[in-house]
Amino acid sequence: MSFELMPEFSSRNIVNYNLINEIMETNEKSEEYGFALLEKDAEMIVKVGKEAMTVHDRIEIGKSVTVKIIEKFIQSTYISPREYAETIAKLIEIFYEVKEESLDFLDDDELIEIMFNFFETQSMGSLELLQSRDMDYLCQQIRKTAYGILEDEQKKEEFFDE
């Protein structure tokens, strides 16, 4: 057996917080909006988050973003109590996907805010539209800006406008 120094980033989180308890504690607030999660829902959400991080080759370095997502999205006018757990799980999946695809350009709070605004005003509560249209477009724009493509395209347009 050898002594491995480098943490196995893909399979373990560096900071292990008691996430399930923290998720369950959000019920206090969400009940005001008529939502609540069962413990098995919380377990499912944690599992989905971990899987999403693995899929996108990411690791968690601080407090999980899950609670922040829950606290923001309970304010949504489009979430129904029946689909609450699945919606949160899907939003977490989208969050990690966008983090990776946007080259970490946005910090957690900015990204949650943008996701929420798109969800409320563009995709009108559709997770599919949020993921495959709105967030995908946002990521494309960020990547194009980062690689200087957007600037080139704008220059081309300006050239033809003249």
Add this chain to the structure above:
Amino acid sequence: MNEINEQIPFTESNIDKQNYLASLLSLCYANKVISETKLNEIRIGLDKAFVETAEQYTKRASSTISKKRAELLYSSVLYQADIYLLSLHSYQKAIDELKTLSVEDILEKGKECIMQLHEVNIKIFKRVYSSRLNVLYYEYNYVIEKSFDEYCKNYSARFDAKNCCASIDYPLLGCQAYEIKSQGIMFIYEYYTGIMLENEFCKYFSKEQIETIIVKFGKIYSDNYSELLFNISEVLFNNFLACLLVDKSGFELLITEKDVDNISNRFVLYSEEDLYSEIKKKFSLYQKQIQNPQLYQYLKKYIIKFTNEILNKIKNECLDEFLVV
């Protein structure tokens, strides 16, 4: 010291210097030199330092980073420890430090070493710049005019310590830049120390002498030397050593076709070992004239490669492709 030696069942040569801490701990673990409790304490300390570095990287605004970035950040933490432990110049001392100091202290000392090394690098570069050669050679001029600035501007010991952040293609004497094993700030130190010594060596020759040789060298391969990737001092030193082989004295560079024939005839039956001793002996006469012992040792290291190369060329009857005639 002897007592310590007896307790450690491996030697410096078993340790990978490019991953010093990881390699040393691995050996200590396999040979039970450091207790498992202490090893775990070290691992936890490194993890803690990594989390702090990652949080600084995201400005504490992101709970997640890519695995690729995490690996860069973790290797930067390890690099800080490596720099300090390597500065002790003894793996026994390094093990003692690992046993007695906390990871936090080791990393702090590593940071101090990095800062000091950066200051040393600046001093070395100032010497490089003031002794730079006046040649129209892009690759050489790039490492003088641009690369060091790139390093100063972009190097991050905290977040990407193993990357020197400078574009460097110009080779050193007997060694391509990409063959240098050191990384990050250590690479810069090793590389510019080499350039500094090579500039010093070139100062033994006039601008005209240098220009004549490199222009002719270019003609061996193409019309213009500036289109080739080669080391200037290597071309000069090859000719200088060849001059020694035909008993020319002083800092001579000019080799005639007759000299080439002489070398071929005289040394064709020499073994590599015999020729190496012969050249070393002749070069040792220059120890006093080359006033800087560091430069003398630096040049001496190349002789083995020169010996190998010149014997090959003699055997293949293409010495005139190696020496500038």
